[in-house]
Amino acid sequence: MSEILILTHADFCPPGHLANVLDRAGHSFDVLRADLGELDGYDLQRPRAVAIMGGPMSVNDDLDWLKAEVAALRQFIERRVPMIGHCLGGQLLARALGAAIRHQPYTELGWQPMRRQESRSPWLAHLPEEFPIYQWHGDTFDLPPGAEHLLSSPWCENQAFSWGGFVLGLQGHPEMTEELVHGWVTGFPQYLDPSQPSQETAEAMLADLPAKVAAMNRVAEGFYSHWLKLAELA
Template identity: 70%
Template structure:
């Protein structure tokens, strides 16, 4: 077992660039598929840092493993260890903290501009970021802010793009973990879900235009989040 735990929920929403960051630093990590019941029997007192990745399901779905994962997240929150959630992972963190998750009237998909909230000034999770920057999005649900949370980021289509709760919890609505391969995979296997008549969705060709440059910039965004997450765990 290792001190870093990554929870995933489907094979096509892996750790992505987070795994590359950990490998580059020669840090061991454990990946568990929560949807396959792999949290069962896991020692919840072991990890010093936990990342929760995305998935196509809703945090409101009546699936037994979702309830088990939310209970595990509450245990991690009680332990006061650094947690970072990506899309579904951010929604599960919000729900674990007592907030509601709900459908939006549209899907937000593509490279969307995020802007820092007025509440975000001086927050260390955002110390590496400009006032506005793009992050890849693919979601139809969104989270409300838990009591005591600090809104960090918003987009034109989704006001709650990120929140911090305390000094060790970061919930993100977007996908900073994306790689070129993942973007191409999603836009191939899930192209039937795209609807260019929705102004909240970018056209596929626009999402793929100059993809290496876009992903390289996204990697820098992600690495700042991950640096702070690891610093909190191991400093």
Template identity: 65%
Template sequence: MTDILIVTHVDYCPPGHLARVLDVQQRAFTVVRADLGELEAVDLDRPKAVAVMGGPMSVNDPLPWIGAEIAALRHFIRRDIPVIGHCLGGQLLAKALGASVHRMPYTEIGWQPLSRRDLPERSPWLAHAPEEFPVFQWHSDTFGLPEGARWLLSSPWCPNQGFSWGDKVLALQGHPELDEELVRLWTTDWAHLLDETQPSQQGRPYMLQDLESRVAAQLRVAEGIYRHWLGLAFGD
């Protein structure tokens, strides 16, 4: 067990670029699969920083491990350690903080421009980010804002794209952790789920246009978020 815990839920939603950031900084981390019950073996008082990744399931699905993960997140929140949630992870954090998570009338898929809602007073989580930047999306559920949360981000198809709660909790609806390899993998393996007749979805050719520059812009924002997360945990 290490001081950094990454919780995943399926093999094709890995830590992605977050793992590369940690490797470059030579910070050891532990990855567990909550859906396989691996979170049960974790000493919840050990981690100093936690990241929760995505997955295709809903927080409202009747799966026994979901309740256990929400309880673990509440424990981390009580410990006042920095926690970041990505997509499903953000929805799990919202649920842990008492907010609703519900199905949207459509699925948001593709590159969406995220607009900051923390201006003119900038959130420290986004101090490095431009007023608008692209983030890759693939979700049908969305979270409400917990009581006391600060609304940070929105997109044209999903108003609640991100919130912070207190100083150390950040919930994101999108996937800033995705690199080029993962975008190509998802748009290939999940192509049968795409429906370009829905205006909230983009076709695979469009999603792969200017991929290098889109991913680069996304990862610049992601790296700033991860630096702040690590700074909160380790003071550097």
């Protein structure tokens, strides 16, 4: 059993580039499917770093495993375990910290520009004032009490928050790889709606994909580096 725990919720929302970063650094990690009950019986005292990935469900769904996952996240918060949440994972962290999750009247899809809202956070030390992160969501989180607002986009005010210095909640998907972006765009055409200005077209999302993903990989690596440093695993 590893000291790094990654929680996933769907087979098409894997750790992605996070797994590449950990593999390159020689870190072992456990990947558990929370939606399949694999968190049941897990030793919550063991992890020194936790990452929570995305998924198609809503935090507001009345599902026992979602309630169990939020309860586990609250235990990690009490232990001050460094955590980073991606999309659904960011929403789950917000819920665990007492914030509401709201459904938007539109979906935000594609390469959306992030704007920094805070200039001194170590989570953002590697980033310029504006940069893109890939988005695919219809829900969004409110900021938890005591949270620091880090990023916003034109279609989603709350794109990232930090809490207590050791929690990072992200609305977007910096973990995406070329294969994942291509798979989502071509595999889920029913979610693409060109009438929504909050969405990019499929063609725009796939254009110059290697360069876009490589740039976002560098964004993600800065987040993951700080996360591992906080866990004294860097």
